[in-house]
Amino acid sequence: MGLLHLILLSTFLSASMTSESFHAMEDEALVVKCPQDCQNRTVRWYHTQSNQLIPAEEGGRIHSSGRFLWFLPTSKEDSGNYTCVTCYYNYKKQYTVSVMVYPHKQGICFPSQIRYPNDTGTLTSGRIVCPTIDNYENATIVKWYKDCKALQGPREKYLMGEKYLFIKHPQKTDEGYYTCHFTYTHNANVYNVSATRPFIIKVCPSPIPPRIQYPTDNAVIKVECGSPVDISCRALLGIGKQNIAVVTWxxxxxxxxxxxxxxxxxxxxxxxxxxxxxxxxxILNIEEVKEEDFLSNFTCVALNEIEHVKLTVTLQLKVPCKGDNHSTYTTIGILVLLVIIALLLILYQFFQTDIVLLCRGIFKPYKTQDDGKIYDAYVIYPKNRTNEANFVEYFVHQILPDVLENKHGYKLCIFGRDMLPGEDEANAFEMRIQKSRRLIIILTPQLIQYEEFGCEHQIALYSALIQNNIKVILLEMETIGNYEGLQESLRHIIKQQGTIKWKEKHQECSHASNSKFWKLVRYHMPLRHKPSQLNHAV
Structure with a gap:
């Protein structure tokens, strides 16, 4: 039983085999390594087909020495399989390697089979390492080739090292197949070796502020009434393909x-x-230009992950539209109407907030349709990291609900008050923001250093700027200055609509809903929604 066990163990130890392939050009040197690290082991090389031992003595064109097998130089007849056998006491393991030698053909400097894998290039790094050169001692690079032609160009463009070629500021035109030709000295004999690999530039996306190339801002496009027209807008959005890229009208x-x-x-x-x-x-295609289009503003919007820019163009009539009445009375009537409209607009501009709130109070224009929303506003504010009380916390949890909820019937969602215990914060933020009609953001100098504001903040601003499905109300509780410390997206919203500023005098009558501050807040709040019959029944 013990003898049988030894026979089976010996058979197992000598049965393992692996395979590896080597490719080379005819009349060049080739050094093959046994795949296994054979240190402190006996290694023998054989022709696999004939099982003929390859001599270990140097001097022959094909000879072996330990882990290495030399072809000095290669010949077409060398193509075939070779076996290296390693022995260590009773442990025996053999490996098969495949060698393929390709002859030189006119017009072909390297067969596709012997190209080495791509050495990744970038816009900032143009280094190409010469393949296999580490396998040859005393090797010296003689020349580099690109697509079978000797490398040419300004001296400052290329830098050649001992094992690599460096391309300064690589461009798309520098892509191609690079061949390093080097010499290998063995026993005072010099042999040629060549190795080829592709060089492909991979560009990392680099966002820059978008730039609209055309049309120009406030441009006037002349068209004919009733005819079609195409309005085109093109913008540069960054270097490399961008994660966020929008150009629209x-x-x-x-x-x-x-x-x-x-x-x-x-x-x-x-x-x-x-x-x-x-x-x-x-490209905005208008199938038929109408009179109303001449009073319209056509705005091109270009957006990437940094910011978005806009410009506006208008249409101008080439030929009067059919049916236009150019009588003097009509012209005067239009001018009078425009003057009246201008005066009304000026009055409305000064008393807009009071007029809107007055109309809401008189006509009570409730919205009854089901828009899928639950809250009238979601409140975002910098959380207090200490247990010390501060005015912002008091304003958010006491004053704001008292005025908007208790006195004016709005429903707010406030972090901490309306979150469930153990609820995942990220999912809770996203769900409640989507269920809100407005987004109230409390601005304080603390917001500039408030790192934990990120998740809730990003979800909210994504909904406001990218999805464009929620309007923002900014309440500046303390003077922040020029806003340079705030995030770009917040600065953009401030630039577009400004902020509602809380003054010290408001603290004396902080709950007075008829103050200028609360009038502005109520003006920007949505119309109150009547609960659906189902919700009312529940």
Whole structure:
């Protein structure tokens, strides 16, 4: 029984085999390594087909020494399988390696089979390492080739090291197959070796502020009434393909996708320019120009992950539309009407807040349709990291609910008050923001250093700026200055709509809902929604 066990163990130890392939050009040196680390072991090389031992003495064209097998130089007849056998006491293991030698052919400097894997290049790193050179001692690079042609160019463009080629500021035109030709000295004999690998530039996306190339801001496009017209807008959005890239049209602040599809159609495309510049283009097609289009503002919006920019163009009539009445009385009537409208607009501008709140109080224009929302506003504020009481916490949890909820019937969602114990914060933020009609953000100098504000903040601003499905109300509780310390997205919203500032005098009558501060807050709040019959029944 013990003898049988030894026989089975010996058989197992000698049965393991692996395989590896080597490729080379004819008449060049080739050094093959046994895949196994054979240190302190006996290694023998054989021709696999004939099982003929390859001599270990140097001097022959093909000879072995320990882990290495030399072909000095290679010949077409060397193609085939070779076996290296390692022995260590009773442990025996053999490996099969495949050698393929390719002859030189006119017009082909390297067969595709012997190209080495890509040595990744970038816009900031253009280093190409010579393949296999570490396998040859006393090797010296003689020359580099690109696509089978000797490398040429300004001296400052290329830097050649002992084992690599460095391309300064690589461009798209530098891509191709690079061959390093080096010499290998063995026993005073010099042999040639060549190795080829592709060089491909991989560009990391680099966002820059978007730049609209055309049209120019406030440009006037002349068209004919009743005829079709295409308005094109192109913008540079960054270097390399961008994660967030939008170029679109708005007509009187209405997105093109929400316009009448029988008259408006928008076509968008994105493409890569030279030097990996990433562009977006939007073409607004108007099937039939109408008189109302000459009073409209056509706004191009370009957006990436840094910011968004806008410009506006207008249409101008080439030929009067049919049916236009150019009589003197009509012209005078239009001018008088415009003057009246201008005066009304000026009055409305000064008393807009009071007029709107007065109309709401008289007509009580409740919305009854079900918009899927639960809260009138979601409140975001910098959380207090200590147990010390502060005015912001008191304002959010006492004053704000008392005025908006108790006195005016709004429903707010406030962190800490309306969150369930153990609820996942990220999911809770996103769900409640989506269920809110407004987003109230409390601004204080503490917000600039408030790192934990990120998750709730990002979800909210994504909904406001990208999805554009919620309006923002900014309450500046303390003077912040020039806002430079705030995030870019917040600065953009402040630039667009400003903030509602809390003054010290408001603290004396902080609950007075008829003060200027609370009038502005109520003006920006949505119309109150009547609960649906189902909710009322529940």
């Amino acid at each position: 708005e007509v009187n602040e209405i997105k093109a996708e929400d316009l009448d599809t029988s008259r408006f159609r928008e076509d968008r495309q994105f493409f890569m320019g030279r030097d990996w510049e990433y562009y977006g283009e939007s």
